[in-house]
Amino acid sequence: MKNCIKKVLTAAGVAGAVFGGLWIGTKLTSETQVRSIKPFFRRRSPYILAHRGGMGIRPEHTKLSFDKASDFNVDGFEIDIRMTKDEEIVVFHDAYVDRTSNGAGRVSNMTLDELKKLDFGYHFRDVEGNHPYRGDKDAKIVTLRELIESYPDKLINIDIKDKPETYEGSLIPSALYRLITELGAEDRVLVTSFFDDQISRFKLYSGDTIALGAGENQVKNAVLSYSTGFKHMYKPNADTFQLPLKPGTPTLYSQGFINFLQSLNIAAGYWVVNEMDQMDELIQKGAHTIVTDYPDISYYLMNERY
Numbered sequence: 001m002k003n004c005i006k007k008v009l010t011a012a013g014v015a016g017a018v019f020g021g022l023w024i025g026t027k028l029t030s031e032t033q034v035r036s037i038k039p040f041f042r043r044r045s046p047y048i049l050a051h052r053g054g055m056g057i058r059p060e061h062t063k064l065s066f067d068k069a070s071d072f073n074v075d076g077f078e079i080d081i082r083m084t085k086d087e088e089i090v091v092f093h094d095a096y097v098d099r100t101s102n103g104a105g106r107v108s109n110m111t112l113d114e115l116k117k118l119d120f121g122y123h124f125r126d127v128e129g130n131h132p133y134r135g136d137k138d139a140k141i142v143t144l145r146e147l148i149e150s151y152p153d154k155l156i157n158i159d160i161k162d163k164p165e166t167y168e169g170s171l172i173p174s175a176l177y178r179l180i181t182e183l184g185a186e187d188r189v190l191v192t193s194f195f196d197d198q199i200s201r202f203k204l205y206s207g208d209t210i211a212l213g214a215g216e217n218q219v220k221n222a223v224l225s226y227s228t229g230f231k232h233m234y235k236p237n238a239d240t241f242q243l244p245l246k247p248g249t250p251t252l253y254s255q256g257f258i259n260f261l262q263s264l265n266i267a268a269g270y271w272v273v274n275e276m277d278q279m280d281e282l283i284q285k286g287a288h289t290i291v292t293d294y295p296d297i298s299y300y301l302m303n304e305r306y
Contacts, residue, residue, distance in 0.1 A: 033235050035265040039187035040155065040211035041239060047289040048298045049078040049157055051272050052093060056293030059124040060100060061091045063138040066151060072299035076155030076188075078271065078291045081144055081176070083168035088112040089144040089175060093161065099123065108168045115141045144176075148185050156185070157213075157242075157291075160193035164201070173198060177205035186210050192242060199238070213269075214238035223251055226260050240267040240289065245278070258286045276301045 053065030054074075066077060080093040084107060097103045097115070102122040107115070121139025126132055133139045148156060160176070162169035180189055191206070192213025193199050199215050206212075214222070219241055225234035241261060243252045251257050253270060261268045269289030273279050279290050279301050292298050 033264070035236055035239055036208075037265055038211040038239050040190050041267055041288070043075065043155075045267075045288045046283050047075040047155065047269075048073075048295065048302065049076050049155070049269075049289060049291045050074045050295045051078050051291045051293045052080070053077055054293060054295045056274065057296060059121040059133050059139050061093065061142060062120050062140060063142060063150075064121065064133060064136060066142070066147065067138070069295040070151065070154070072295040073302075074154070074295045074298070076157065077147070077151070078157040078159070079144075079147070080159045080161045081172070082107045082161050083172045083175065084112050084115060085109055086111045087168075087171060087175065089172065089179060090115060091142045091144055091147055095161075108162070108166070112141075112143065145179060145183065148179075148183050148189075155188050155190070157190045157192065157289075159213075160191070160195070160198045160202070162198075164195050164197040169195075169198065173201035174205055177202060177210075180206075180210065190240065192238075192240075211239045212237075214241050219243070222261075223257075226257055227251060231260055234264075236264050236266055238266065240269050242269040242271055242289070242291070245270055245273060253282060253285070253287075255285050262286060280305060 050065070050069035052060035053062065054069040055065060058065035058068045061079065069077065079091050081089050082092045084090055090107065090112065092107055094100065096106055097118060100123055101118040101120045103118040118141065119135060119139055120141055121133030121136050124131065124133050158176070160172055162172050164170070176191065180186060186209055190211040190213060191199070191202050194216050196215030196217045199212055203212060218238055222234055222241070225231045245253060258268045267288035268286065269291065270282055270287055271291035273282065273290050273292050274294050274297065276297050279292070279298060282290060290298060
């Protein structure tokens with residue numbers, strides 16, 4: 001038994017020595033890479049972005065929501081995009097229109113004209129359970145072009161939703177880049193996606209000219225580097241991390257992790273934050289961006305405490 005314990009302790013010591021040697025070696029040979037700050041991030045922080053235009057108080061991704069969020073002085077909007085059958089880029093989250101409209105079917109199987117005929121205020125309920133926006137003329141789908149042109153003073157956080165392996169997913173990175181440059185919106189858009197491949201494809205066109213978010217794999221790599229003590233080896237390829245607040249992920253919104261991102265000039269953003277105290281806590285820790293369903297709540301926070 002004593003021999004067994006001795007062997008275990010010896011093995012642990014060897015492992016510790018190897019780990020320590022590896023850490024020292026990488027620390028001496030690795031050079032920390034700090035991101036240059038893109039124009040998108042040069043305004044005063046914290047940024048308050050209305051999630052899908054502020055889906056808690058108006059029908060998501062409609063003119064109704066974007067107008068109302070603007071009344072609450074948000075810095076911009078966090079939106080999702082998809083491509084239609086006739087290759088128009090629309091501001092929309094789901095693959096299907098069923099949840100939010102009076103229609104049915106995939107966005108990619110419908111033309112823009114077909115989508116424009118649908119009522120996207122149909123299913124929205126207010127706090128009393130009513131449907132106040134059914135049939136409203138502004139409860140319509142919005143194209144990305146319309147959004148960028150209609151709100152020239154707002155920042156726009158764009159999340160590519162079409163999967164890389166789909167036809168529309170293969171087209172949207174290049175189409176998105178062309179639209180952004182055509183409208184001269186390079187400095188006020190941020191492009192991101194849960195799919196790392198979509199961010200990489202977009203970057204083939206944009207290079208280092210447009211702010212980029214991190215996909216899931218990049219975030220996982222950063223968390224692993226930070227948690228294992230090898231954060232000096234992490235090489236960032238994004239200008240911001242947009243992180244969820246959910247049980248079991250305390251590292252993502254810890255003071256240490258936010259400091260780590262700040263040291264690399266990576267803006268720490270959090271979604272979806274709908275409670276005033278939680279918003280305040282994150283801002284106090286140094287969070288750069290708060291994405292919320294309720295821009296009215298963020299408005300009162302920023303006016304009362306900041």
